[in-house]
Amino acid sequence: MTAILLSSLSVAFSDVVVDSMVVEKARGESQGAAGSLQSLCWGSSATGGIVSAYFSGYLVETYGTRFVFGVTAVLPLITSAVAGLVGEVPIKASSGDPKVKLTKMAQFISTSKSQLGFLWETVKEPNIFWPTLFIFLWQATPTSDTAMFFFTTNHLGFGPEFLGRVRLVTAVASLVGVGLYNSYLKDVPLRSIFLWTTLLGTALGLTQLLLVTGVNRSLGISDEWFSMGDSLFLTVLGQVSFMPILVLAARLCPPGVEATLFATLMSISNGGGVTGGVLGAGLTQVLGVTSQNFDNLALLLLLCNASSLLPLPFLNLLPSESELAATVEKAEQAQRDFESSKQD
Secondary structure, eight states: OHHHHHHHHHHHHHHHHHHHHHHHHHTTOOHHHHHHHHHHHHHHHHHHHHHHHHHHHHHHHHHOHHHHHHHHHHTTHHHHHHHTTOOOOOOOOOTTOGGGGSOHHHHHHHHHHHHHHHHHHHHTSHHHHHHHHHHHHHHOSOOOHHHHHHIIIIISOOOHHHHHHHHHHHHHHHHHHHHHIIIIITTSOHHHHHHHHHHHHHHHHTTHHHHHHTHHHHTTOOHHHHHHHHHHHHHHHHHHHHHHHHHHHHHHOOTTOHHHHHHHHHHHHHHHHHHHHHHHHHHHHHTTOOSSOOTTHHHHHHHHHHHTTTTGGGGGGSOOHHHHHHHHHHHHHHHHHHHHHHHO
């Protein structure tokens, strides 16, 4: 657990730095330009997912988990090598800057206080707070993913190799979703994207009821093919609906706290996902669904999919294009005022 924690911490740390670089490039750009940049990043991520998914199931089946852990432990070293290619200009403080006379620890503490202070001034801005609240609510609806995993493995008998194939399909679907968003949807208003992807996602999510009840076999579709097709469409739609969150978060970040604010917004989004998982687990327990008992799994799926409609009345919390531009300008002005008050 300690090794996995340290590994995840290292990846998260580098991920935050990369996010700040993306935000710097996206700042001041239109929704379409910012969408193209996020599409490039997530398209690259999906491509890597395709490669890993293609080999993961086969390698686990053939060489075992220890070998796979060894291979994946070496791959992050590539990030260290690529870091040398990043061009950056160090910021040198003037001799009159009081921070120059401080020790490195004191400088760290002083900078941290400054960043936290400005972060709070930014986050409490209504035009940033309300969209952030919507993102949390949108992610916090209950999910039945864990119950479906046990259903497919324990009841349907899907093995590691087949699950690897499913993961390959979802990785390809993610890339398709990124391409679809970048080609046709990056200039569509945020509210429209969230509305239609939520409605379509709810409808498509209900198709899992066919798998749980066995209706797909009555239609002549095997469990394996149905599961792959279902994962394909749901992943494409999920990626299309997730891209606007990334674009919105990137464009909300003012200069000076790109990494901190973007990481905060993504943490809130992830926190919503964790909340949804906890609510889903509680609902699973209440309905008596276990790793061996799936009598009420259909009801669980129905409730979880219906709950995804609950955030729709809060769509007005999302800003329009003009409101978003005004929000970024106010955040930048807040930073200038904050720095000015510190100097005074």
